[in-house]
Structures are given as structure tokens and as C-alpha cells.
Amino acid sequence: MGEKKSYFDEELDASADDAVIATEAQFDEAVTSRVGATSLRWVITLAVFALFALAAWVLRLPALAVAGALGAVVLFSCMHVVLEWERAVVLRFGKFNRVAGPGLIFMIPLVEYSAATVDMRMRSTAFKAEHVLTADLVPVNVDAVLFWTVWDAGKACSEVKNFVRLVYWVAQTTLRDVMGAVNIAQLSTRREQIDREVADILERKTNEWGITVVSVEIRDIEIPDELQESLSAEARAEREYNARVILAEVEKEISEMFVDAARTYGREDAALQLRAMSFVSDSVKEKGGLVVIPSALSEAFEGLEGLAKKG
Template sequence: MRETKDGKASKRFGKDRRTFPIEKYNSRADRRTSQNGAMMFSAFVFVAAFCAVVAVELLLMGEPSVWGFVVATLVALLATMSIHIALQWEKVVVLRLGKFHRTKGPGIYFTIPFIEQIALCADQRVMLTGFAAEETLTSDLVPINVDAVLFWMVWDAEKAALEVENYYNSVSLVAQTALRDAIGRASASEVAVRRNQLDAELQEVIEEKTSEWGITILSVEIRDIVIPESLQEAMSAEAQAEREKNARMVLAEVEKDISSMLVEAAEQYQGNDVALRLRTMHLLYESVKGSGGTVVIPSAYSEGFSDGSLEKMIESLKAQGK
């Protein structure tokens, strides 16, 4: 039993089960840690500019003053607003007077304070987004839970900044919508069996929409599919019945082939008494060899083992050979 967002318990799926922890696998939660280097660089620029202005004031005036500290602070702020650093995996979109001007990074880049603004600092590493479709109806009206993960990356920072407001949330919503649509077009058994086809279909649909935002989809992987417990037994019985049906069909085909071969053998033995007697002797020999002892046979069959009978058989076979 799991708790919904309303605080109410949902018992539709029988077993106690928590939904897929999407937030745990989303890359966005750890993106702030990648900005530590840039923040330290900005702090270094501020301190260096402040100290440089104070040092110049001391050389010129001989002693510090309040106005000197004010000027040093203003210069340090302007330096911080002008000198930036982009990490190896970042691409920065710079606007000039509200219009797109250029993309910069990685490394050091400069901007004009109050004239140029940083619109987006795009992370171009492979991103991971978890998404789910909870209690979504399939084409045969079966409510199922499907959890999946999406691997994607930003290949065009300009489009990611100018074509969509929040590309990260947009990718997540598009993926969830595509998953629900794909589930609604397939039956419950098809969703459970055709995972690879569903992955490929989702990747194609999601990338068709996100490519306009400068985002490429690397792969989509279905992680978990949960079917209501009440339907699992019915689907299991259906699968067993289908396997039994296939087994009976295979057995019928084998019986058909065996009967055809027996009919052909009967036609061969019907026109050749010697071949029939030889087959009878062969069967008796196999019986004795398999049992490891002796076999009691009627006298009519034992006549076939006498010397006279064997000579007659040989002469008959030679005559047929001529």
C-alpha cells in the first residue's frame, strides 16, 4: 500500500509498493556542486581587484581612505561582473542588450557589465531523468505502473536558452506524456513483452520534440512494469493455456508425420513378404538386446530363424535384385 500526494492510501495494486524514486536518479539535484569552481574563481577575482585598487591607492596617497575602499569595492564588483569562467562541460549563452550575441566556454570569458547578460549556463554532460506513468490504462483497460529512465544531453546551448523556458522540466514532462501515450496504444501483455520496442518508440517520439530545443535523446530504458496482482494470476493462466495449446499442436504435427511414415512403410511391406519378415526378426532382436535376456515368441515367428527360411529369403532377395 503506498501513499498518494493527497495522503490517501492506494490499494489498487494489492502489494505494498513505493513508486520509483525519480528524484533520487535525477541529475538536476547534483548540478549545484559543479558551480563551486566558478564561485571560487569569482571570489578570487573580487579579492584580487579589491587588493589591486587598495595597493594603487597606497602607492599614490600613502594611506588608505574610506573613499578608497568604496572605489576598490566598486572596481571589484565590476571585475566580478566582467570576468567569468566556464567549466569544461559548460556552454554559456551571452545576450547583448537582450539579443543573442554569442556562446562561450569552456574557460575564461569576458562580458560587458550592464550591457551583456548570461542567459544560460548549459551543462553538456549526459543527464539522467527518471519519469513514470502511474495507474495508466492500456488499450485493454488494465491499469499499470511503468517506471523508466531517460539519458539525454544538450548539444546546442543557444536553442536550449532561446526555444524553451526550462529545458530540464520540459524534457521530463515530454517523456512522461510520451510514455502514457505509448502505454495507451498497447495491451498489458504487449507492454510487458515488448520492452525493447517500447524503448525505441519512446526515444523516437521524445527526440522528435526535444531536437527543436537543442537536446538529443541518447536512450530510454524501461526500469519496472507493475501489473495489478488480481490480473497477474489471470495473465499467468492465459500464458499457461497458450503454452499447452502450442504443445498439443506440436504433438499433433508429430503424430501426423509418424502416421504418414507408417502408411508408407505399410505399403512397402505389403508388396514384399520377405522385407516384412526381416523387419519382424529385427524387432525381436532389438527386444532381446534391450531386455538382456530371452524372449518367448510364437512358433510362427520362430520359423523365420531356421536355416531353410533364411536360404529362401536370400534367394528371394537375389531374384528381386535381378
């Protein structure tokens, strides 16, 4: 028995007309639900045929059994079950008539038929843009993922042939256009802004096809190896420059504080004397021991004592 593929194993072959994206594969529960829906159609059809057959046997009318068989065939052909997350696009004489579902729906035999059944759940499409030239002519490879959903199944089926492939191609070209407008240095700092810009452009383009773009997320940006070293050196130089600027600003602020303090000490003798006393007190606290006060400091203390008495 071969290995079972995971949900994301299948890759997109964009060159094929019947291109399939990995995330478009059916869930296991979808297959189970489809079998259950088909079984329901058979049960209802056989129940109707059984009623006609019983009536024909009771009434002794073989024609009634034949009519019951034909009625059961017609009922089976016009009865369909649409799953909760699906919508059926119904055409009448080849012209769009309505979007039906979910649940049990009926169509007029030979007049109406279901052209397509569209999954209305959220979808994720992985896409990439290779060798994209940025604004400063640096080639990069970008991997991204698109989250989108169909809000109008009728438009999605009638406006475009294959809306899944169309969304893929539009997302790829839009990503290339947006990446070509930014510099290589802005890719890391403006990633969220680039995501929003790509999503907004895709929303405007796909909305007329009945598709809504929820979000776009850039997963990886590959830069050529020969440019990574130069970009790292540039980043280091920028960090060193910013550190030197901050240090210069701090030194400037400290020097301005010293100038203001010198002006204050020059204008106010009491401030200078108070500073001298504070310096002596701090020295005693830190180192301990005996303090010998010179005559100049003694006069300073006497001056402070006189100021205290006047106060």
C-alpha cells in the same frame, strides 16, 4: 547533524513552478570546481590590482592606484570561468549573442551578461504514467526513466522557459499515448519496442529545443490485483494450448513415418525380412539367451542369404 540526502532522495513536484528533479542536483565535485573557479577570478583580479598599486608606489602616482582598483573591479565583472561540462548562454543588450565555454571567458561589462549556465552532461529523469487505459481498457501504472542531454544550450534556454520540466511533461504524455495503443497482453512481450517508440517520439519533439533523447526504459508496470489472477489463468491456458499443439504435430509426424514404413515393407519383401532380423538381433543383445527361430523367420534368413549371394 542531519542525515545527508542521497542523490535520488529528492522527488519531483510537478505542480510547482520551480520543480526540481532529483537527478538535476549538483554533484559534489561541481561545488568544489565552482569554488576553485571563483578563487581563480579573485587571484587574477588581486594580481592586477597589486601590479597597479606597486606601479603607483614606485612612480609616486596615487591616481594610478585608483585606476588599478577600478580596472580590477571591471576585470572581475567581465571575467568568468565555465566548467568543462557547462556552457554559458551570453546575451548582448538582451539579445542572444553566443554560447561560451568551457574555460575562461570574457564579457563586455554592462553590455553582455550570462543569462544561464547549462549542464551538458547526460541526464536521467524518472517519470510515471498513472491509471493509463490500454487499448483493451485496462488501467495500469507505468514507471519509466528517460536518458537525455542538451546539445544546443542556446535553443534550450531561448526556446522554452524551463526545459527540464518540459522534458518531464512531454515524456509523461508521450508514454500515456503509446501505452493506450497496446493491449495488456502485449506489455510484457513488446516492452523493448515500446521503449524505442517512446524514445523516437520524444526525439522528434525535443530536438527543436536543442535536446537529444538517448533512450527510454520502462522500469515497472503495475496491473490491478483483480486482473492479475485472470491474466495468469490466461497465460497458463495459452501454454497448455501450445503444448498440445506441439504434441499433436509430433504424433502426426510419427504416424506419417509409420505409413511410409508400411508402404516400404509392402513393396519390398527384403526390407521386411531385414527388419525382422534386426528385431531378433536387438532382442538378443538386450536380454541375452537362446533364440529359437520359427520356420517363417528361417525362411526369411534364407531369403536374405540368397539375396546376399546374388549381390
